[in-house]
Amino acid sequence: MSAIGELIDAGGPVMWLIVVDCVVVWALLGERMLTLYGRQFTRKERAKRFDPSKSEKRRALVTEGMETRAERAAMAERVRLTRHFALIRSLIAIAPLLGLLGTVSGMIVTFDGILLGKRMSAASMGIAEALLTTQFGLAVVVPALVVERILARRSAKLAEARMLQVAYLRKNLLAISSEDVRTRVGSKGGRS
Numbered sequence: 001m002s003a004i005g006e007l008i009d010a011g012g013p014v015m016w017l018i019v020v021d022c023v024v025v026w027a028l029l030g031e032r033m034l035t036l037y038g039r040q041f042t043r044k045e046r047a048k049r050f051d052p053s054k055s056e057k058r059r060a061l062v063t064e065g066m067e068t069r070a071e072r073a074a075m076a077e078r079v080r081l082t083r084h085f086a087l088i089r090s091l092i093a094i095a096p097l098l099g100l101l102g103t104v105s106g107m108i109v110t111f112d113g114i115l116l117g118k119r120m121s122a123a124s125m126g127i128a129e130a131l132l133t134t135q136f137g138l139a140v141v142v143p144a145l146v147v148e149r150i151l152a153r154r155s156a157k158l159a160e161a162r163m164l165q166v167a168y169l170r171k172n173l174l175a176i177s178s179e180d181v182r183t184r185v186g187s188k189g190g191r192s
Contacts, residue, residue, distance in 0.1 A: 010125070011132040012109070014102035018095060018133060022140045025091045028084050029147050036081065036154045074166045078159040085152055092144050099137020106130025 008015050110126030113119075 007132065010128055011102060011136060012105055012129040014098055014105055014133050015129075015136060018098045018102070018136050018140060021091055021095050021098060022136075022144075025088060025095070025140065025144050028088050028091070029144065029151065032084060032088070032151045032155075033147075035083075036151055036158065070166050070169050074162045077162045081155045081159050081162075085148070085155070088144075088148050092141055092148060095140040095144075096137045099134045102133020102137065103130040106133065 008019060011018070106126045106129030108126070109129060110123045113122030113126055
């Protein structure tokens with residue numbers, strides 16, 4: 001058996017719950033990393049995507065409902081950017097509690113060994129179980145919490161950027177709409 005497998009077995013049954021918690025937390029954090037640090041657009045690419053006045057084709061797409069669609073898209077993007085953070089935080093919070101549960105179960109094994117007059121190795125196995133689960137529970141929490149905070153900050157910045165892009169789009173739509181109105185009014189006035 002590998003050293004890691006022996007370590008997990010020495011931690012008792014609670015250690016397996018901590019391992020599952022760890023795997024799920026890091027899988028979710030990995031998914032968030034891919035989502036938040038995937039392909040990013042350059043400033044020029046963003047300007048082309050969100051500035052409708054750059055081309056006549058985009059100007060033709062400006063309609064009354066475009067502002068609402070842009071806001072809906074930004075809100076959907078915000079949901080996509082913040083997805084799973086509540087679950088990740090919950091799983092991170094569970095890890096040290098599972099470590100504490102392992103400590104309690106290890107101490108029960110220790111006192112059972114002492115009470116039943118078993119060899120000292122039985123008592124030491126309970127102490128080892130208690131310490132291993134506590135250590136592993138904390139080892140899961142600390143790095144996961146740091147990474148989660150970095151990703152949450154990145155998510156908030158990206159969501160704020162999307163809302164600023166919508167505000168920029170709204171400003172340009174108003175400018176284009178008022179320009180179109182002036183053009184139409186000017187052309188009607190010239191015909192008379």
